[in-house]
Amino acid sequence: MNTKPGALFLKAETFLNTCYHELEITDRLASRREEVKKEIAASGSYFQTVEELTHGARMAWRNSNRCIGRLYWKTLKVIDSRHCSTDNEIFEALDHHVDYAFNKGDIRSAITVFRQQMPGEAEGPRILNHQLVRFAGHKQTDGSVIGDPSEVEFTRWCRDRGHSFEHTPFDMLPHVIQWPGRAAAMKLFSPPEGMIIPIVHPDFEWFEALNIYWYAVPIISEMMLEIGGICYTAAPFNGWYMGTEIGSRNFGDENRYDLLPVVARKIGLDTSNDHTLWKDRALVELNRAVLFSYHLKGITMSSHHEKSEQFIQFELSEQRRGRKITADWMWITPPMSASATKVFHKNYDNTVVTPNFFYQDSVIGKPRDEPIQGCPFHSNSLKENL
């Protein structure tokens, strides 16, 4: 790995500087910097304080260019689970995250941080699920899929290792973890009561009979959180849903549940010609159903109009603090009625700053003897890190 000498300390120093300034604890900055320097010299890495971890994780959310919900970055609950080491402790921490975040529908943003990747480890601890709550996808011999096509590989992986599914379009996936030096471990997951929401429509009674469901909270569990050069390769986090994520993308995309033709036909739209805008009309009804169903059950949910207003507020509040925001326009712009939201009419700088969340190579589908992408700031030579 081409880690430049001192890369880790430089990263650490930059982070500590910003963090201690933002928290207004600069009186402790110089001594902390020295402490970290010594720790890196001796061990090749360093451990962050709870304060650093907490603020660092919040900064990572604040810096997430693709997230439209960042106005609330300061409210992120950071659950320090770095002490968890046995598979049981880890599975329990995952269950706790789901319960804490769901909170009977009054959703709370949270991140559970497991131990960091250590120097010399080719792979850090990993959660193999894409999200902690997710439906399986079963590929049929004719190539069609029952369930969520985006989960076909992971579903197969679980089935090959002994998990049995019911084969409905909404089978719950088990939790799978893999900690360094241990085989992957799998555990059944049953969501708390009320977590799975039946999708109904405010006007169309027939909608209920489509038997469509979605879950209350998206908890991304496969990304790496990087703070000050430290890589937390297992750090599941959640916000709450914006309706279009489900109504337009999860239900509407052709390579997902592909429900536009189903809904259009039930409404009785003319699908023979693009100019009838049948896809657009079906999208609107699907999205209305999603927003309506979540409200009906008292589950926190935002519309794309609310979220884009909040994003403008986020920009203003960051500006007031003398910070410039970065954002990925392609992701911030909602996948329905984009031009009716303010964010569509703006330009954003898509520079990636840290702390942040990063994609990591998937463990699924890779031969185990092929190393996956590790932490870029660690090398196996202690000297190189100074």
Ligand code: ARG
């Ligand atoms: N778009 C993803 C999904 O539909 C979830 C991504 C995170 N979303 C969020 N609102 N925090 O499952």
